[in-house]
Amino acid sequence: MAPTTRFRAFTGLALAGTLAFSLVACSSGSDEPAASGDDGGELTTVGFVAVGPEGGWRTANEQNIQDAFSTENGFDLKYAPSSNGDQNSQITAFTSFIDEGVDAILLSATEATGWEDVLNRAQEAEIPVVLLDRGIEPNDESLYTSRIAPDNVGISASAAEWANEQFPDGANYVVLEGPPGLSVVNDRNKGWDEAVSDNLVKLESQSANWSTEEAKSVFETMLKANGNDIQLVFAQNDEMGLGAALAVEEAGLTPGTDVKIITIDGTQAALEALAAGRLSFVAEYNPLFGEDAIEVVNAALAGEDVESSIVVPSTTFDSPEAATAALPDRQY
Numbered sequence: 001m002a003p004t005t006r007f008r009a010f011t012g013l014a015l016a017g018t019l020a021f022s023l024v025a026c027s028s029g030s031d032e033p034a035a036s037g038d039d040g041g042e043l044t045t046v047g048f049v050a051v052g053p054e055g056g057w058r059t060a061n062e063q064n065i066q067d068a069f070s071t072e073n074g075f076d077l078k079y080a081p082s083s084n085g086d087q088n089s090q091i092t093a094f095t096s097f098i099d100e101g102v103d104a105i106l107l108s109a110t111e112a113t114g115w116e117d118v119l120n121r122a123q124e125a126e127i128p129v130v131l132l133d134r135g136i137e138p139n140d141e142s143l144y145t146s147r148i149a150p151d152n153v154g155i156s157a158s159a160a161e162w163a164n165e166q167f168p169d170g171a172n173y174v175v176l177e178g179p180p181g182l183s184v185v186n187d188r189n190k191g192w193d194e195a196v197s198d199n200l201v202k203l204e205s206q207s208a209n210w211s212t213e214e215a216k217s218v219f220e221t222m223l224k225a226n227g228n229d230i231q232l233v234f235a236q237n238d239e240m241g242l243g244a245a246l247a248v249e250e251a252g253l254t255p256g257t258d259v260k261i262i263t264i265d266g267t268q269a270a271l272e273a274l275a276a277g278r279l280s281f282v283a284e285y286n287p288l289f290g291e292d293a294i295e296v297v298n299a300a301l302a303g304e305d306v307e308s309s310i311v312v313p314s315t316t317f318d319s320p321e322a323a324t325a326a327l328p329d330r331q332y
């Protein structure tokens, strides 16, 4: 069981009434009157250091967070997407939120390393930080209040176990990875490598940076370099798997028959492709955890114990029938 992280209540303020006052004082952070909610109550200000446009999963996740942290729910969410995935723009936004004196900060990191300084500054300012999706490396749980994400290691292990069943006599495969160094990429490689059977042979792995276009180009090259003798692709997100399917079709091969493609995320586009037989296995990486994030932020601000790691449940889809049945109810 991951150790719980007790977020310190504001120093020297034991009484609830005083604590409420400090929240108001902290949240305004300036001479500006604190924003108020529909019920006239003071809003909790939350800085969201986000990734920004990146693909279907990211759009669903960031919209879910913004929908959850609404003024109706008592929040003033300040959304700060990165500049084209640039970590420096995230660090600038993070620092600004500390200087503003927001009540809490949400972080979806574009890089795994380089966060110690700003996380230490947030702790000194007694601002709880909640990691969304992406982790930090090295993973020092004392630097943040909690991380909320599906289990990347378990999700990719489930994909490998399906691949083992599909190819009991072995196969050649390649891996299309997300950007190098990300915690989710490292964990997806870890889960897959630990579970995949020895008679599945990894010919090569290469980043296609979550992109359909880049994955199509990368896999076209891989197919040519290996004489089309590749039976399986482990694509670490849906967009890259859809790019691999395009490359298979352009090579005159049939996805699902000549090459089975596994993806992670579970977006509607991927499930539609699975229903059509263009993908073969889709592992959901559930992006809808805004309500979980609200509970963590409220508990941290109330000085309650908070789990340092909160795993978001996710499912898998292993057939066209499963995808077809799920599609009408999908929320992203």
Ligand code: AHR
Binding pocket: 054, 055, 056, 057, 058, 133, 134, 184, 210, 236, 237, 238, 264, 265, 285
């Ligand atoms: O960190 C989660 C990953 O980032 C998703 O799997 C991918 O689609 C997104 O870009």
